[in-house]
Amino acid sequence: SLFADQLRVAGVDIILTYHPHTMALDGFYEPAMKFVALSGIDLFIQVFERFRGKKDVIAVSAVAGGAKFTVHFANALDITYAITSKFRDHQGQADLLGVVGDIEGKRVALVTDDEAVTGSSILKTVETLHDRYGIEETHVAISHAKLDGERLKGFVRAHEKHGLGTLHVTDRVPQPQEFSELDFVVTHRLARRFATTINRLHYNQSVSELFYKL
Numbered sequence: 001s002l003f004a005d006q007l008r009v010a011g012v013d014i015i016l017t018y019h020p021h022t023m024a025l026d027g028f029y030e031p032a033m034k035f036v037a038l039s040g041i042d043l044f045i046q047v048f049e050r051f052r053g054k055k056d057v058i059a060v061s062a063v064a065g066g067a068k069f070t071v072h073f074a075n076a077l078d079i080t081y082a083i084t085s086k087f088r089d090h091q092g093q094a095d096l097l098g099v100v101g102d103i104e105g106k107r108v109a110l111v112t113d114d115e116a117v118t119g120s121s122i123l124k125t126v127e128t129l130h131d132r133y134g135i136e137e138t139h140v141a142i143s144h145a146k147l148d149g150e151r152l153k154g155f156v157r158a159h160e161k162h163g164l165g166t167l168h169v170t171d172r173v174p175q176p177q178e179f180s181e182l183d184f185v186v187t188h189r190l191a192r193r194f195a196t197t198i199n200r201l202h203y204n205q206s207v208s209e210l211f212y213k214l
Contacts, residue, residue, distance in 0.1 A: 001028050003028075004028040004029050004032075004033075007029075007033065008029075008032045008033060012033055013033055013034065014033060014034045014036065014201055015029055015033055015034070015035045015036065016036045016037075016038075016194070016197060016198065016201070017035075017036070017037050017038070018037070018038045018040060018143065018170075018172055018190060018193075018194075019037075019038065019039060019040030019114050019143035019144065019172075020037050020114075021065075021114055021115065023037060023039070025037070034201075036197065036201065036207055038193060038194075038197065038211055039069070039211065039212065040114065040143040040170075041069065041072060041073055041076065041211075041212045042193075042211050042212050043141075043143075043170070043188055043190075043193070044073055044110075044112055044141045044168075045073065045076050045077060045212065047141055047168050047186075047188070048077060048110050048139065048141070049077075051077060051079065051108065051110065052077045052078055052079070053077070053078040053079070054079065054108070055105075056105065056106055056107040056108060057077075057079045057106065057107070057108045057109075057110065058074075058079060058080050058081060058082055058101070058103060058106040058108070058109050058110070059073050059074035059077070059079055059080070059081040059082070059109075059110045059111075059112070060081070060082050060083070060084065060099065060101075060109050060110065060111050060125060060129065061081070061082070061083045061084060061111075061112070061113075062084055062111050062112075062113050062121045062122045062124075062125040063084070063113065063121055064083060064084070064085070066112065066113060066114065067083045069112065069114070070083065070112060072212070073110075073112055076212060077110075079110075080101065080102060080106075081101060082099050082100060082101025082102070082103055083099070083100045083101060084098070084099050084100070084121075084125050084128075085098050085099070085100055099128070099129070099133065103129075103133050103135070106133075106135060107135065107136050107137065108135070108136070108137045108138070108139070109129050109135045109137070109138045109139070110138075110139050110141070111125055111126065111129075111138060111139070111140045111141070112140075112141045112142075113140075113141075113142050113143075114142075114143050114144060115142070115143065115144040115145075115146065116142045116144070116145050116146065116147060117146045117147070118147075118151060119147055119151050119154055119155065120154075122140055122142070123154045123155065123158055125138075126138045126140065126158045126162050126163070126164050127158065127162045129163075130162040130163040131162065135163060136163055137163050137165045138158075138162075138163050138164050138165060139164075139165050139166045139167075139168070140164065140166070140167045140168065141167075141168040141169075142167070142168070142169050142170075143169075143170055143172060144170070144172050144173050145169040145170075145173060145175065145179075146173055147176075147179070148176065149176055149178050149179075152176075152178060152179055152182070155167055155182075155185075156182065159182075159184050164184065165184065166184050166185075166186060167182075167184055167185045167186070168185075168186045168188060169185065169186070169187050169188070170187065170188050170189070170190050171187055171188070171189050171190060172190055175187055193211075196210060197210065197211075
């Protein structure tokens, strides 16, 4: 709220952001300012288009808070979805209790998340899906990957031992050099999405028709 007030006083009239942790943020900005949040789901749909309508594919939310996003993502691709149930210990490590959803007969899992700092929730999800539920192949997409070189070792291990096929990230956060050198990591540029949106805003045209609305 304080940050929003500072921007308002400074004369800002439009806020443009990408895949915020919650879309409810607009309550702090509007109606004093226009709040435009690109959900990130469009990129994920584009990345995983090849899995559309396949019965052996399931979308999985690595955190309960991402359930709504995962449901929209799954519906857009005409696939089923599931949500993980977990808790964190006093050191912040995720312990996955199980997966809520019909995962029987699924071969491929698509795991999406808005942000990853340690990656523990995602890695535990990938490992559990492979080792406990027999998922052969998991593909992960993260909008804001803040993983350092040490954290990347977990994803390399998941790729080698737990069926992690690809890891998709964006350039919303600059990625370390060793990250881009991994052959299973794909970095997607957001410049075109931002440029298209800014152009629409500048000419007072609709933005919602360009992107999937949650």
